[in-house]
Amino acid sequence: MSKKAVHYDDFDGGTESDTDHPDTLMCGTESDDPVMSTYRNDVTCKRCLKIIESWSKP
Numbered sequence: 772m773s774k775k776a777v778h779y780d781d782f783d784g785g786t787e788s789d790t791d792h793p794d795t796l797m798c799g800t801e802s803d804d805p806v807m808s809t810y811r812n813d814v815t816c817k818r819c820l821k822i823i824e825s826w827s828k829p
Contacts, residue, residue, distance in 0.1 A: 776816040779823060780807035797822060 778796050796802050798818035808814060811823055 774815075775806045776819075777814050778805050778807045778816045779811065779814045779819040780809045 778798060778800060781797050782792055792802055794802060796805060796807070796819070798816055800816070800818070814820055814823065
């Protein structure tokens with residue numbers, strides 16, 4: 772049985788009028804009940820890792 776992927780939680784808290792998490796994560800996965808981390812080293816989702824990697828490229 773495979774483990775659930777750990778997604779990167781890039782949610783910054785929203786605005787005063789909208790503090791709910793978005794319906795989809797930054798990688799496009801539905802955010803029903805995902806395992807998320809704010810630490811980039813804990814992330815195992817391949818799509819999240821590609822997005823994080825692209826941030827460091829010029």
